[in-house]
Amino acid sequence: MAADLLFGHAHLLLLRTGHSRRAPGSGARGPSLSQVLQPSNRCRWMSTKRTRSSSAVEDGSGRSHLSWKRTLRKQQGRGMSAIFTLNALIHPHLPPPFRAKRNTKRSRISARLGGDPETTGDERQLNLSVLRFTFGIPGFDESYLPRWIGYGFGSLLLLNHFVGSDLANITPAQLRTEVLGLSLAAFSIILPYLGKFLRGAGPVNQVTLPEGNEQLFVMSESLSDTLKENLAWATYVLLRNTNTIAALISVKGELCIRGYWRTPDDVSKARVLDWFEEQIQKIGLSDLKDTLYFTQSPDFGFRELLPNGTRSLLVQPLLQASDQEVYEMGRNEGFIVLVSSMSYAYSDKDRAWIKAVANKFMGWSHVENRC
């Protein structure tokens, strides 16, 4: 069963984008959420675009560029369809007092005050009272305003110092003010950076797909069917639900690779798996014992393996914590490698879920016939 669905119809591999955009789902090219629940399409996580082994790279890079852009837009619609229905079901359950408490304070100050639709998505996880200052210009991120004001006023201060004042007779009072002003400007400049880490920070940036990578979905041949299905489901869910563009799961030496990777051109399609195994050997990931989370570009040692435009990397080893001998020997049962093109891509909650998915594959050899 698993084998037929592995190279099924051209269902696009979708990536999760932020909660921000609420574009309605445009024409479905793949199975929608409701279709999933039909028995014939139960294992939709198995099907994907034809891998490199069976078909060539998409017709021209221009087209493929378009195709994943369309994918992203469609993903917004589809991903949001779950949220739409959730929306529809949640609001009726809340009585007016709660609603009033949440959506108040839409007062107006100078520019337009937006209740941007992004916050309604966040409201469900945080309780935001929407006092948000916005110019209403699309694509203009107001949270960076302090930074620009810092740069602007700081340069004006310097201008005033050198051009606007009599350099020979600068009073100490003016110097004091200027020092104060410059340090305030510096503080303003780093303010958005600090704000990024606050709980409930603004909408997540969209995941962008860097150039130069190709979509891939390969699995080792020697896996049992149930393990194959579980791996396909795990990679599918990780790619859709987190800010991941590429995933690699290794269980007892067998690999499952999915997403946008960059393999060198001289590696033939049949030898892709071998190439990955070589790279893993070089880095020694099988001996890893701690979870690694690189929030910004990982340093050398990983460059060859990872796709272009990697910013965050999460490596989660599968360890049997109770097995003391295994622990000391320095081997793990497998690992999960997740790559993202955003920095700080995996929040605590994301990482907890990834650990839960990793738990699924621990101790796999002990249970023969899992589904």
Added chain:
Amino acid sequence: MEAGTALLRGFLPSDPRRLRLRLRLRLLRRRPSPSFPRSVRASSSPPGQYRGPQPKRDLIADWVPNNDGLVRSLPIYVGGASLLAVLFNRTVSGIAPVADASSSQSRADLLTLGIAVTNILAGLVWLSIRPKSVSAVEPLGAECRRIRSDLPESVVSELLWVWESLSTVTCCRSLAIIYDGHCIMQIGMGAKSSANDGQAEDVDANKLMQGSLYQGIINSRAQSYLANLSLYPGRSELPFLPTNTQAVILQPLGDKGIAVIGGDTIRGFTTSDQTWITYIGEKLDAALANYVDNNTLLMQERV
């Protein structure tokens, strides 16, 4: 579970020249020998095995979320203090506090005031979007762990994995899975039943399936998130959950079953939790349907 290790700055005394030239590039490739333990990790992995880099400890990213309140009000204090400082500076140096742009001093003051006001406003915005923290409510009831005995081990391990993940990652405290007309699993906290002498109450699958909650879910085939259960009148259809369950997610499993997930915090399930639960529901449906297909005869006999 992060490996927050300090950046390895291992020095090999034998190669000072190379290090000076390519300090940054080569540094991470050279692991120190066992006699120079530079890593601050607790584990004692023999060096040289894992040859990749270690992540740096990101101080800001760790500190800011932990001192959320302080950071949010920081710009206000900074802006307010500098506002006062500017005025103080003016009075101390004997210049009249007149806000005009005639002298360079005034211009500098105005610019500084502008930045101070920006900071204050930014601080106000941050304070206004502070998420309200809701505390968890300990569910009142009895622990239970009931799984149907005739399920194969693969299905049981799948179900147990679902329970482990949900209880560890989300605020879930009770889980009940009804499939194909029977209650397959009831695990976590359940309402104390008077009949069973302190044990958790059984799930009456038939009654649940006739109720409006179940019918609504199966018809719409979408997850339902009751963020604040106490306000929802259909609460009476879920008697097996502890009485003070705060939030409930009802996840349909295909068109034959439902998973009832009870949590201990109002609005405790985040959006990402919901999507994860949706996917887990699909997986569970595939697993259970597989089992049911293989055992239709057995099920018929039982009924």
